[in-house]
Amino acid sequence: MNGWSAWPAPAKLNLFLRIVGRRADGYHELQTVFRLLDWGDTLRLRVRADGRIERHDALPGVPAEADLCLRAAHLLKEVAGSARGADIALDKRIPMGGGLGGGSSDAATVLVALNELWGTGLGEDALAALGLRLGADVPVFVRGRSAWAEGVGERLTPLELPPRAYVVLDPGVQVPTGPLFQAPELTRNAAPATISRFLSGAATENAFEPVVRARYPRVAAALDWLGGFGPARLSGSGGCVFLETGTRAEAEAVARRCPAEFAAWVAGGVDVSPLIAAVATFRAGASPSW
Ligand SMILES: C[C@@](CO)(OP(=O)(O)O)[C@H](O)COP(=O)(O)OP(=O)(O)OC[C@H]1O[C@@H](n2ccc(N)nc2=O)[C@H](O)[C@@H]1O
Numbered sequence: 048m049n050g051w052s053a054w055p056a057p058a059k060l061n062l063f064l065r066i067v068g069r070r071a072d073g074y075h076e077l078q079t080v081f082r083l084l085d086w087g088d089t090l091r092l093r094v095r096a097d098g099r100i101e102r103h104d105a106l107p108g109v110p111a112e113a114d115l116c117l118r119a120a121h122l123l124k125e126v127a128g129s130a131r132g133a134d135i136a137l138d139k140r141i142p143m144g145g146g147l148g149g150g151s152s153d154a155a156t157v158l159v160a161l162n163e164l165w166g167t168g169l170g171e172d173a174l175a176a177l178g179l180r181l182g183a184d185v186p187v188f189v190r191g192r193s194a195w196a197e198g199v200g201e202r203l204t205p206l207e208l209p210p211r212a213y214v215v216l217d218p219g220v221q222v223p224t225g226p227l228f229q230a231p232e233l234t235r236n237a238a239p240a241t242i243s244r245f246l247s248g249a250a251t252e253n254a255f256e257p258v259v260r261a262r263y264p265r266v267a268a269a270l271d272w273l274g275g276f277g278p279a280r281l282s283g284s285g286g287c288v289f290l291e292t293g294t295r296a297e298a299e300a301v302a303r304r305c306p307a308e309f310a311a312w313v314a315g316g317v318d319v320s321p322l323i324a325a326v327a328t329f330r331a332g333a334s335p336s337w
């Protein structure tokens with residue numbers, strides 16, 4: 048052991064996303080279903096005694112002040128008043144700007160893991176509130192449960208969903224979230240749905256899909272190709288798209304046929320994040336790994 052431990056930062060899919068209003072501060076009220084995946088990034092962390100927070104492998108195009116791993120570590124250190132620091136390394140697998148919540152999940156994992164490693168003792172509610180200061184998608188990853196979400200995504204009701212596999216397709220385009228929420232053609236006043244309508248299969252749309260389809264031809268092409276195998280959907284504000292299947296083998300059969308212009312892989316949906324198991328492992332005195 049060299050002091051490093053490995054912590055999972057899973058990706059998410061939005062199985063449904065509807066925008067039902069807009070707050071006075073310009074943020075949108077939405078309803079969405081976050082499905083956590085058994086696949087994602089890995090954060091490697093090591094406590095430093097000198098109080099410094101160091102990032103070992105900067106993400107291309109992301110300056111330190113925008114890096115969500117660093118922002119999460121500094122925020123926790125400031126709020127909890129910890130004298131300790133951390134070395135942070137990230138094995139990045141989740142495509143950036145893909146609508147799979149990679150940056151948000153990385154931030155949540157840093158908050159949750161450093162809270163353990165530093166012994167700062169914040170509870171789940173306090174960590175979720177800190178996460179919300181970093182991004183609307185961070186609380187679901189802190190709480191670590193697939194969930195029905197309202198508000199800006201922070202009012203969460205955990206869901207137990209049937210076991211499903213997913214083919215996830217990356218068209219190779221980064222879609223920035225902010226401008227999409229500003230799109231004039233976005234439907235932002237839809238009638239609210241209910242959890243039971245979602246569970247019955249009657250609510251599966253994503254409000255961003257028509258906007259992203261029209262603005263990003265490669266995403267449209269990915270939806271069209273995957274749509275040949277079943278109802279393909281956009282995740283979040285895109286650009287990744289996905290298809291739900293009953294078994295992993297079905298998903299793998301589709302992924303194998305993916306044309307070279309896209310990248311495809313297969314992931315399983317989980318009700319509980321692998322981050323929860325990592326915390327339990329750490330509390331039992333072992334080193335988490337993923
Ligand atoms: C669309 C969703 C669906 O899960 O995910 P992604 O596609 O980004 O993964 C989320 O709502 C995105 O959450 P997140 O990516 O954390 O967004 P933030 O960083 O908080 O916000 C980026 C920008 O989007 C706009 N924004 C975000 C959330 C929201 N409910 N209303 C908004 O209007 C704001 O202009 C904000 O400045």
Ligand SMILES: Nc1ncnc2c1ncn2[C@@H]1O[C@H](COP(=O)(O)OP(=O)(O)O)[C@@H](O)[C@H]1O
Nearest residue numbers: 113114115143144145146147148149150151153
């Ligand atoms: N650790 C990180 N991982 C990914 N993106 C990050 C990270 N830190 C900051 N960012 C910034 O956040 C933006 C959106 O990130 P990401 O979570 O990957 O996409 P999305 O919001 O579409 O799910 C990136 O384009 C990047 O500029």
